[in-house]
Amino acid sequence: MASLERHPTNHQQRQKLNSRDIEYKSVKPDKSLSDFVESFWMLHNPNDSDKQVIILPDGRVDLFFTQSAIEPFHITLLGIGTNPEHSTIKANRITFAISFKPLATEYLLKENISDLLNKGKNVSDDFWDFSSSDLLDFELFCQKATQKIKSLLPKELDSKKQKLFELIYNSNGAMTVEELSEKVFWSSRQINRYFNHQYGIPLKAYCNILRFRASFQHIKEGKLFPEQNFADQAHFIKEVKKLAGVNPKQLSKNQNDRFIQFSTLPEK
Numbered sequence: 001m002a003s004l005e006r007h008p009t010n011h012q013q014r015q016k017l018n019s020r021d022i023e024y025k026s027v028k029p030d031k032s033l034s035d036f037v038e039s040f041w042m043l044h045n046p047n048d049s050d051k052q053v054i055i056l057p058d059g060r061v062d063l064f065f066t067q068s069a070i071e072p073f074h075i076t077l078l079g080i081g082t083n084p085e086h087s088t089i090k091a092n093r094i095t096f097a098i099s100f101k102p103l104a105t106e107y108l109l110k111e112n113i114s115d116l117l118n119k120g121k122n123v124s125d126d127f128w129d130f131s132s133s134d135l136l137d138f139e140l141f142c143q144k145a146t147q148k149i150k151s152l153l154p155k156e157l158d159s160k161k162q163k164l165f166e167l168i169y170n171s172n173g174a175m176t177v178e179e180l181s182e183k184v185f186w187s188s189r190q191i192n193r194y195f196n197h198q199y200g201i202p203l204k205a206y207c208n209i210l211r212f213r214a215s216f217q218h219i220k221e222g223k224l225f226p227e228q229n230f231a232d233q234a235h236f237i238k239e240v241k242k243l244a245g246v247n248p249k250q251l252s253k254n255q256n257d258r259f260i261q262f263s264t265l266p267e268k
């Protein structure tokens with residue numbers, strides 16, 4: 001299963017989704033983790049029936065801690081997604097998760113995830129000393145994960161990579177590869193070699209995903225025209241259809257809460 005929508009810290013979002021009271025919570029990470037962690041979150045389906053959803057590409061790498069009445073506790077690492085993926089939130093399933101920024105795979109997880117593009121893999125059930133008992137309290141889970149990640153923070157971070165991701169995120173993927181290359185003094189060829197080797201995706205494709213994701217709130221509000229850096233309306237529609245499988249209007253309707261990231265966006 002790919003990333004859902006996806007801190008004990010400054011801001012916490014709690015809500016019940018419209019569809020059968022599936023519960024979602026999201027917490028932002030401590031600022032010291034900002035280069036590596038985007039959020040901690042949980043999703044709970046308390047019902048006796050499954051919920052069918054579609055997962056949209058969002059540029060994150062997710063570590064899922066999951067169990068249900070019929071599923072034993074297990075931990076799954078999910079790579080970057082580039083396509084809409086049909087998935088299932090199983091009945092009575094609880095999932096706590098850490099949504100990582102890509103740099104975390106290299107510096108915290110010590111993983112090359114190029115072979116996890118649009119895929120996931122199970123990791124050890126005692127990874128980072130987590131167990132089923134950690135799914136009893138989301139706040140305590142966040143505290144434990146924060147402490148563990150802080151213990152793994154690198155003493156040194158490649159300044160070019162740090163600056164590159166800072167620019168990518170701050171611009172919502174709107175900067176071109178050439179602009180990014182000039183800003184970080186790193187050739188386009190070397191950047192793409194790094195992205196393909198480490199993440200299995202070219203930089204431009206990754207930026208397109210972030211730009212698409214930055215449009216979620218606008219589309220949910222019915223603003224079916226580009227507010228990000230798309231060339232024109234036709235380009236916007238083409239990119240949305242490529243990454244969502246539907247056009248912006250269909251996406252905004254989100255029938256049956258099937259696009260789970262839209263359902264978990266905060267109301268404005």
